[in-house]
Amino acid sequence: MTATAQPDGWHQLWGGAAVEYWTTRSTGEPVRASGALFVPAGQPPAGGWPIMAWDHGTTGLGPRCGCQADPEREVLPYRRREEDAIMRFFLAKGFVSILIGMRAARPDAQVDSYLTDFGRQLLDSVQYDCLGELTDRMAGIAPGSVLSRPLSEGPFPAVLRDYMTVATRGYDAPIPLLLNATDITVPSPLHAALAAQLAANGVGFETVVGTGGHTELNPQMWAAMDAFTDRVFAAPTVS
Numbered sequence: 001m002t003a004t005a006q007p008d009g010w011h012q013l014w015g016g017a018a019v020e021y022w023t024t025r026s027t028g029e030p031v032r033a034s035g036a037l038f039v040p041a042g043q044p045p046a047g048g049w050p051i052m053a054w055d056h057g058t059t060g061l062g063p064r065c066g067c068q069a070d071p072e073r074e075v076l077p078y079r080r081r082e083e084d085a086i087m088r089f090f091l092a093k094g095f096v097s098i099l100i101g102m103r104a105a106r107p108d109a110q111v112d113s114y115l116t117d118f119g120r121q122l123l124d125s126v127q128y129d130c131l132g133e134l135t136d137r138m139a140g141i142a143p144g145s146v147l148s149r150p151l152s153e154g155p156f157p158a159v160l161r162d163y164m165t166v167a168t169r170g171y172d173a174p175i176p177l178l179l180n181a182t183d184i185t186v187p188s189p190l191h192a193a194l195a196a197q198l199a200a201n202g203v204g205f206e207t208v209v210g211t212g213g214h215t216e217l218n219p220q221m222w223a224a225m226d227a228f229t230d231r232v233f234a235a236p237t238v239s
Contacts, residue, residue: 003037011099012084013091015039027107036099038091045094050232052095054083060130082215089222093229109159119146168197174204176228178221185214 001021008014017037025031040049087097112120126137151157177198179191198205206228210218217225 006036011036011038011087012081013038013087013097015041015091033100038087038097040091040094040096045233049094049096051098052090053098053100054087055100060134061127082217086215086217089225090229093226094233095229106159106163109156110154111156113154114147114149114151114156116146116148119148122146166194168194169201169203171203174206176224177205177207178210178217178224179207180210180212180214180216182211183214 001019003017003019006016006018010016015038019037020032020034022030023033090097115123126134129137177195181188195207206224208221208224210221212218
């Protein structure tokens with residue numbers, strides 16, 4: 001991994017570095033990725049700094065499309081402001097904050113088998129594009145010109161379900177769920193299903209529901225985050 005120190009104000013934060021590192025796709029294939037790392041000022045506590053890792057949905061296909069290592073490329077500035085506010089909170093609370101830029105690929109989806117000749121050419125042409133470029137390229141293109149058969153057939157549905165599924169077991173500590181009923185990116189029926197599955201698997205969780213948009217936090221959610229981080233610091237360090 002390489003880290004390049006950034007000036008204060010980068011991501012509207014301090015103590016930051018742009019990082020590049022190698023990770024693996026779901027197939028085990030190595031892939032280069034980038035992100036951002038922030039370390040609190042001062043000496044770390046006994047046992048080291050706690051770590052908060054921020055992952056997010058994809059914003060493109062290229063290696064820098066997460067925009068974490070280069071926030072000026074962000075095509076959704078309001079989302080960046082919300083994410084940076086959350087990072088400031090955790091950094092001030094004494095967490096090392098990592099903003100992860102990752103990509104994933106699933107060859108077993110056999111995407112090419114669903115595409116027309118034009119669709120395959122289009123997919124090849126956008127393999128390094130980010131959200132802004134993708135939006136421009138796809139403007140006015142009808143799904144029927146890209147797809148040769150329904151996505152509900154063949155291996156694609158099972159692969160997509162596996163890729164999109166959130167783990168609902170195996171947690172060894174309670175988790176906070178901060179949910180907005182008016183979120184149109186991840187709609188509320190999915191929130192309800194997640195909570196039901198966590199409960200069915202005996203996972204401890206606390207839910208705070210708001211009426212904002214995706215990633216927006218209301219005062220009750222900030223208070224819940226504050227209480228959660230206080231509990232993290234109050235718990236004994238496991239060596």
